[in-house]
Structure formats: structure tokens, C-alpha cells
Amino acid sequence: MRGSIRRRGNRWYYAYEGPTIDGKRQRIEHVGGRTREEAERALRKAIDEFERGGVVIKLTEMSVADYFDYWHENFVVKTLKYNTQMNYRNIINNYIKPGIGMYRMKSIGPASIQKFVNDLPTDKLSKHTIEIIVSVLRKGFKMAVFPYQLIKENPANYIVKPTNNNDDEITQQAARDKLKIINMDQFKQILALVPESNPLYLPLIISFNTGLRRGEVSGLTWDNIDFDNETLTVNKQMIMKKKEFDVTSPKTKASYRTIAIGNSLLTVLKRFRTYQKENKVRYGRFYFDSPFICTKQNGKPITPSVIKYYTGKLSRELDFPFNFHSLRHTHATMLLENGAKYKEIQQRLGHSRISTTLDTYSHVTNKMKRDTVDIFENMLKNNS
Numbered sequence: 001m002r003g004s005i006r007r008r009g010n011r012w013y014y015a016y017e018g019p020t021i022d023g024k025r026q027r028i029e030h031v032g033g034r035t036r037e038e039a040e041r042a043l044r045k046a047i048d049e050f051e052r053g054g055v056v057i058k059l060t061e062m063s064v065a066d067y068f069d070y071w072h073e074n075f076v077v078k079t080l081k082y083n084t085q086m087n088y089r090n091i092i093n094n095y096i097k098p099g100i101g102m103y104r105m106k107s108i109g110p111a112s113i114q115k116f117v118n119d120l121p122t123d124k125l126s127k128h129t130i131e132i133i134v135s136v137l138r139k140g141f142k143m144a145v146f147p148y149q150l151i152k153e154n155p156a157n158y159i160v161k162p163t164n165n166n167d168d169e170i171t172q173q174a175a176r177d178k179l180k181i182i183n184m185d186q187f188k189q190i191l192a193l194v195p196e197s198n199p200l201y202l203p204l205i206i207s208f209n210t211g212l213r214r215g216e217v218s219g220l221t222w223d224n225i226d227f228d229n230e231t232l233t234v235n236k237q238m239i240m241k242k243k244e245f246d247v248t249s250p251k252t253k254a255s256y257r258t259i260a261i262g263n264s265l266l267t268v269l270k271r272f273r274t275y276q277k278e279n280k281v282r283y284g285r286f287y288f289d290s291p292f293i294c295t296k297q298n299g300k301p302i303t304p305s306v307i308k309y310y311t312g313k314l315s316r317e318l319d320f321p322f323n324f325h326s327l328r329h330t331h332a333t334m335l336l337e338n339g340a341k342y343k344e345i346q347q348r349l350g351h352s353r354i355s356t357t358l359d360t361y362s363h364v365t366n367k368m369k370r371d372t373v374d375i376f377e378n379m380l381k382n383n384s
Contacts, residue, residue, distance in 0.1 A: 239304065
């Protein structure tokens with residue numbers, strides 16, 4: 001496409017032919033500057049932008065750090081959930097920028113990216129964190145190829161994820177400790193420190209009995225409980241945006257689920273529903289009326305931040321590692337150790353892929369193998 005330059009008074013103008021609309025040619029003209037050189041530069045920029053659909057990113061000096069900032073602002077923030085945005089921002093700031101941010105986009109290659117990934121501290125980072133770092137690299141560079149057309153090929157396509165050489169040697173107990181899995185005696189210790197009046201009590205009971213995530217517990221409303229059919233439905237989650245909470249859709253499509261719940265949890269839920277009705281009368285017009293299940297005495301929702309705060313206080317009183325996510329891992333582990341199938345656990349926890357379930361709870365496999373052998377041995381003994 002070619003354009004033209006002309007002078008009118010003290011200013012220079014540039015013009016070019018736009019798309020044909022209703023069969024008519026469109027001539028586009030704008031002020032280019034006070035000199036011919038300024039107008040020529042403005043014309044080249046306008047034509048470049050027009051031909052690339054209105055988006056121009058200058059490649060010449062763009063660093064990897066600047067590009068990932070641009071990608072985060074223009075893609076991640078616009079299309080992904082808030083928690084994912086924050087997670088990706090953390091990966092970019094704490095890993096990608098310090099590791100390869102100084103390279104230019106036009107010169108970054110597979111070798112540099114692989115070295116960066118190889119140098120990640122696998123002894124300190126979880127397997128999941130490394131997977132997220134690699135995923136952010138692949139997605140970000142992929143969009144640099146298309147639609148941004150900054151590079152011709154995705155240099156992150158060739159990444160080989162590092163593995164911890166000691167993975168095969170990790171004992172079952174070490175794996176449990178890493179996930180902060182607790183046993184029944186330890187859960188009883190927790191409940192001894194958390195009375196029913198504590199805002200953490202009901203979230204603890206729910207997560208222990210269901211394996212729900214913190215945001216899913218906070219987002220539960222009474223219409224999610226079917227007392228007749230004894231089920232609980234997850235169809236939303238509560239997230240924090242700075243100091244305010246927001247209710248959004250679940251983490252993934254697989255997170256939408258309806259699970260069976262037992263009488264132990266149903267009894268507690270019925271009791272707390274009665275407490276809410278009594279507190280509503282007691283507080284009167286000062287009561288914060290909402291449909292949430294987990295609320296304080298004045299009716300205000302127990303947000304993920306509240307759960308995190310009280311869990312932090314609780315963990316400092318315990319003589320074993322614990323965080324709220326421990327309950328999710330504990331729930332799954334107890335079910336697996338007592339005969340539940342991996343597919344059932346995947347659906348109950350809302351994992352998108354069964355490989356996530358298998359990888360996370362592989363520490364249970366050794367016990368399951370031992371139990372299987374014992375079953376066969378007992379069968380032989382009974383028939384000898």
C-alpha cells in the first residue's frame with residue numbers, strides 16, 4: 001500500500017486509501033506533523049497499523065520482559081479469571097523476568113529458554129509450579145507468533161520440563177508431609193482448638209468432608225445443598241480482589257460438580273442453618289442477610305481471606321504442618337486408602353484430568369499395591 005504527503009499551511013498531512021465500503025473508495029487523511037519527515041514516519045506507522053488490523057508492536061528493541069507485560073495486560077487480563085491473572089503475574093515477575101527478561105524477543109532462542117527452565121530450583125518448587133511456569137512460557141511465546149507476529153516460530157515449543165532426580169526415592173511419608181496431609185487424630189486436635197463459634201469451624205468441616213477448595217467453600221450458598229438427596233453442588237467460587245470479595249464461576253469446567261455427602265456433614269449444616277436463623281433475629285436490622293452457608297454471627301460471609309487468616313493462627317498452635325488445602329489432600333488420600341477409585345476422586349475434587357489426580361496422590365499407590373498383594377495372599381491361604 002502506498003500513501004501520499006502534502007503540505008497545507010504550516011503542517012504536513014499524510015493520506016492513504018482505506019478499504020472499499022459499499023463500493024466506494026475511502027481516502028483517509030490526518031495531520032502528520034510540522035515537517036515532511038514527521039509526516040512520512042506517521043504515514044509508515046499508519047499503513048503498518050492498518051495492514052496489521054490496528055495493532056502495532058515494535059519488535060526491534062522489545063525485550064522478553066516488556067513482551068510478557070504486554071501479553072499479560074492485553075490477553076491474560078482480558079480473557080482469564082482473576083486468580084489466574086494474579087498467578088501468571090507472579091510467574092512473570094518472579095521467574096520469567098529475572099530469568100530471561102533481559103533478552104530481546106527477536107533473538108531469544110530455545111537454548112536460552114531451556115537453560116532457564118533447567119536452572120529452576122526443582123528441590124524448592126513444586127512440580128505444579130514448574131508446570132505453570134512452562135505453560136506461561138509456551139502460551140506467551142505462541143501468541144508472539146500469532147496473532148502478534150513478532151517472531152516466526154515459538155521457541156518454547158521445545159522445552160523439556162526438568163524432573164527432580166530424587167522423585168523416585170521420595171518415601172510415602174515424605175510425600176504426605178509435602179502435601180501436609182493429616183490423620184484423624186490430628187483432625188481431632190484441630191477441632192479441639194476450633195470451637196463452633198470460630199469462623200473457621202464450618203469451613204473446616206465442609207472441606208474435610210468434601211475436599212472443596214477454599215474459594216469453593218466460601219462461595220457455597222444454601223441452594224447448593226440438597227438435603228433430601230444428600231448432595232452438594234459446586235457451581236461458583238468466591239475470590240478476593242484486593243480487600244473485596246467477588247463471586248465468579250468455578251476454576252474450570254470440571255470444577256462444576258455435584259457430589260454425595262454423608263449424614264455427618266448434613267447434621268452440621270442443619271445445625272448451622274438454625275444458628276443463622278437465630279442470629280438473624282438476634283441482630284435484627286444489623287444482620288447482613290445473604291444466601292451464603294459460611295457466615296459470621298452477624299451474617300457477613302466468611303471470605304477466603306478470613307479462612308486464610310484463621311488458618312494461619314491455628315497452624316501456629318499445632319505441632320504438625322497444616323494449611324487449609326491440607327484438608328483437600330487429606331480427604332482424597334483417606335478415600336483412596338479405603339478403597340475409592342481414582343476416577344471417583346477425580347470427579348469429586350473437580351480435576352480436569354485424571355493425570356492430575358494420579359500425580360498428586362501417587363504416594364498412596366504403594367499402600368494400594370501392598371493391599372492388593374495381601375488380598376491375593378489371603379485368597380491363597382483360604383483356599384490352601
